[in-house]
Amino acid sequence: MDYSVPQSQLSASSTSNAAGDAQGPSEFVNHGLLLWNQTRQQWIGDKASDHNKKARQPVISWNATYDNLLGTNKPFSRPIPLPEMVSFLVDIWEQEGLYD
Known part of the structure; x- marks a missing residue:
């Protein structure tokens, strides 16, 4: 075997x-x-490339709003990493009282 x-x-x-x-x-x-x-x-x-990814600037601008980011059907200029998108949405939902 x-x-x-x-x-x-x-x-x-x-x-x-x-x-x-x-x-x-x-x-x-x-x-x-x-x-x-x-x-x-x-x-x-590849886990080894994670170190390089962490050094990158965020894809989502710090002053992005829910409407200007998700209120259009245009594709994003670059792929947005899932953890970054989740963090963005949680921040917005917390501000609006939708996430406890």
């Missing part, structure tokens, strides 16, 4: 050869899980 593969990627049939195959056991590979992990890694990015 390949111990470098997480246990969640192996099926019960790959850990024992109860069927007694003449060709030997074949290891089950969960291709869906592998694809999910690969996609997740692309989404969360």
Whole structure:
């Protein structure tokens, strides 16, 4: 058994050869899980590059308002990181008494 593969990627049939195959056991590979992990890694990015991202200036201006930021259907000039958008919305909601 390949111990470098997480246990969640192996099926019960790959850990024992109860069927007694003449060709030997074949290891089950969960291709869906592998694809999910690969996609997740692309989404969360490289942890080493987080240091560079933290040095960047915020995408949302400090004086941005809810209406001028979200009151239009025009796309943003650059992608806004999710934590920055959440922080912006929480600040606005707190000011308006909508977030406790």
